[in-house]
Amino acid sequence: MPQISRHRVGRAVKKVPAEAIRFLRIETTGGILLLIAAALALIVANSPLAGFYDDVRHTDIGIDGVFTLNLQHWAADFLLAFFFLVVGLELKRELVVGELRDLKQAMLPVIAAAGGIIVPALIALAVAWGEAGATAVWPVPVATDIAFALAVLAICARGLPSSLRIFLLTLAIADDLGAIAMIAALYSRPEPLPLTAFVLIIAAWVLLQAKRVRGLWIYIPLGLAAWAALYEAGVHATLAGVAIGLATRVKPDPGEHESPATRAEHALQPFSAGVAVPVFAFFSAGVVLNGAALSAFASDRVALAVVAGLFLGKAIGVSVGAIAAHRLGWGRLAPGLRWGDIAGVAVLCGCGFTVSLLITELAFTDPVQQGLVKTGVLAGSALSAIVGGTILARRRPRPVEEPAA
Structure with missing residues (x-):
């Protein structure tokens, strides 16, 4: 049997982390890990380990009297800041050099996103009207989970035009921007001094970027300080990630291979997809699904309002918004796209998940009602x-016409 050299073993060992990181950058990976984490949470929460699971996610960790949060809150407040940082970097890139740079080209998905925010909120409010949680539930179904939706699109829509992915990505980013604004407006009660400190930190970040200062030794402490300041200010600390993303330079200088935003997004995407979002999903998606809980869910109009808002509201709102933008001449379909493709994506936008779960935890403090809304x-x-994946899977790419002889 031939002897394997240490050099070859060393190379193989070093290759494993690189391959893992490359795997985490694949578009479908984040969505798959998200689903696995949510499924594990549901299994554990409905098993004999339910008590242990509940104890673990409510275990306090931190420096006594400073930042002492339980594991579920660390996942929602700190880990999700990395997810929102990636969103902020994507948004900055799209605004400066991407699809949102050309207002005319971006208007169709942006107006579709506006419809996908307004209609789900109205439907959820209408279904839950008269119930105690009606005024709290309407923001829950307004968000689209980028990782989840893009993963389903990548799996089910092979062969369809790449412009369909761009449409969904642009729509989801605009959608998330609306959800971020809602989180800031509805669930924040700012304290002036920490908020001022946060603004000064972001200003320092912008200045350092303008001066072309490099080095993680300064940006990592600044980022942590920004998160801490926003947390102390009473604003949901995940928004620090969005602010830092928007403050990061996105255009490369002459001779620069990649901009700081591109490098940061490339470095953070694996952690966001492989750790931050799955851990949040594991600690947040564990709801009880026994007979009594399902019976309570089926009779709870607040929880059913979320289902209606996500499934019906997103499908109607996105479709109507896109059609209205097209008919009014404010936007146009990208070459190769058909309205059936848009309809499939509109239904797919009902994958709320990450941001919807976050808003649920912010909007509902009663554990029982929170559990029912999370089930929704x-x-x-x-x-x-x-349903959205099935519609897209049944679509067939339009055949390319042969040029005339």
């Missing part, structure tokens, strides 16, 4: 993924 998020997202 899971049900609405799953229904939208299945």
Whole structure:
């Protein structure tokens, strides 16, 4: 048997992390890991380990009297800041050099996103009207989970035009921007001094970027300080990620291979997709699904309002918004796209998941009602993924016409 050299073994060992990181950058990976984490949470929460699971996610960690949060809150407040940082970097790139740079070209998905925010909120409010949680539930179904939706699109829509992915990505980013604004407006009560400190930190970040200062030794402490300041200010600390993303330079200088935003997004995407979002999903998606809980869910109009908002509201709102933009001449379909493709994506936008779960935790403090609404998020997202994915899978790419002889 031939002896394997240490050099070859060393190279193989070093190759494993690189391959893992490359795997985490694949578009479908984040969505798949998200689904696995949510499924594990549901299995554990409905098993004999339920008590242990509940104890673990409510275990306090931190420096006593400074930042002491339980694991579920660390996942929602700190880890998701990395997810929102990636979103902020994507948004900055799209605004400066991407699809959102050309207002005319971006208007169709942006107006579709506006419809996908307004209509789900109205439907959720209408279904839950008269119930105690009606005024709290309407923001829950307004967001689209980028990772989840893009993963389903990549799996089910092979062969369809790449412009369909660009449409969904642009729509989801505009959609997330609306959800971020809602989180800031509805669930924040700012304290002036920490908020001022946060603004000064972001200003320092912008200045350092303008001066072309490099080095993680300064940006990592600044980022942590920004997160801490926003947390102390009473604003949901995940928004620090968005602010830092928008403050990062996105255009490369002459002779520069990649801009700081591109490098940061490339470095953070694996952690966001492989750790931050799955851990959040694991600690947030664990709801009880026994007979009594399902019976309560089926009779709870607030929880059913979320299902209706995600599944019906997104499908109607996105479709109507896109058609209105097209008919009014404010936007146009990209070459190769058909309205059936848009309809499939509109249904797929009902995959709310990550941001919807986050808003649920912010909007509902009663554990029982929170659990029912989370069940609605899971049900609405799953229904939208299945139906939207089926519609897109049944689509056939338009045959390319042969040029005339």
